[in-house]
Amino acid sequence: MNVQLQYLKLNESRLSNFHPLAKLLSASVLVLSLSLADNEMTLLGLWIWNLLLLIFSNPPKKWIVQQLIIFGIALCPFILILPFQPSINWDWNGKIENLYDSIQEWFKNCHFHESGLRAAWIFFLRTTAMIMVLLFLMASTPVYQLFYALRKMGVPKGFVQILLLGYRYLYLIRDEWNRRKIAMHSRGYQNRTTWHSYRTLTHSIITLIHYSMQRGDAVIHSMKNRGYHGEFYLYKIGKLKKRDWLFMLFHLSLLVAINLGSYLME
Numbered sequence: 001m002n003v004q005l006q007y008l009k010l011n012e013s014r015l016s017n018f019h020p021l022a023k024l025l026s027a028s029v030l031v032l033s034l035s036l037a038d039n040e041m042t043l044l045g046l047w048i049w050n051l052l053l054l055i056f057s058n059p060p061k062k063w064i065v066q067q068l069i070i071f072g073i074a075l076c077p078f079i080l081i082l083p084f085q086p087s088i089n090w091d092w093n094g095k096i097e098n099l100y101d102s103i104q105e106w107f108k109n110c111h112f113h114e115s116g117l118r119a120a121w122i123f124f125l126r127t128t129a130m131i132m133v134l135l136f137l138m139a140s141t142p143v144y145q146l147f148y149a150l151r152k153m154g155v156p157k158g159f160v161q162i163l164l165l166g167y168r169y170l171y172l173i174r175d176e177w178n179r180r181k182i183a184m185h186s187r188g189y190q191n192r193t194t195w196h197s198y199r200t201l202t203h204s205i206i207t208l209i210h211y212s213m214q215r216g217d218a219v220i221h222s223m224k225n226r227g228y229h230g231e232f233y234l235y236k237i238g239k240l241k242k243r244d245w246l247f248m249l250f251h252l253s254l255l256v257a258i259n260l261g262s263y264l265m266e
């Protein structure tokens with residue numbers, strides 16, 4: 001059973017021609033370095049490099065703006081709260097009274113902390129850099145090539161298949177939900193804060209879940225009828241070339257240079 005998936009229309013870029021395994025390995029090293037780095041200069045250097053990778057991958061403008069808005073909204077609460085985070089002992093021993101006292105203490109000591117501001121800055125650099133790594137991979141590599149690279153890296157085939165099917169049917173569920181919204185609005189539904197609107201929305205979500213379960217059963221039966229025996233045969237890609245090895249070597253050298261430079265600047 002051959003599977004080729006691509007819902008995002010990619011633009012041509014200088015990074016598109018590199019082997020997906022080389023990009024995935026380099027991205028893994030970047031994420032590992034971001035996870036282990038605790039120096040602000042190191043994180044800033046990695047952040048700038050990830051930003052350059054994202055720019056060179058030439059992502060679709062509308063898509064990248066949507067992703068940045070979504071991730072920005074998700075990160076804002078943490079970035080805004082961290083500078084005012086006091087050091088409170090939350091050992092409430094399972095008693096509601098102790099928890100209430102801890103919450104009161106938190107609000108009493110909730111004011112601007114320089115250490116909290118530094119924690120927010122490090123959190124911003126680390127999380128946004130990791131997000132840019134993910135967006136760089138998605139913008140420069142077709143999805144089926146990423147799945148193939150994951151298998152080449154030794155990721156269990158069951159996990160890769162779960163990711164593949166999840167990616168495939170996430171878009172189908174989204175399209176089905178959009179069709180249901182059009183049908184609801186054509187019948188006079190309006191987004192209001194009334195019990196009728198909430199009940200209508202709840203019924204639509206329940207029927208969507210029921211439809212998804214029926215669709216999953218139908219897909220399983222159709223796959224078995226077509227010879228599925230527990231593995232997808234992904235589109236195969238050629239071997240690593242000299243430029244791919246140079247790409248990975250450049251990343252390793254850059255990471256060493258960034259870490260060494262930040263160490264010498266301390």
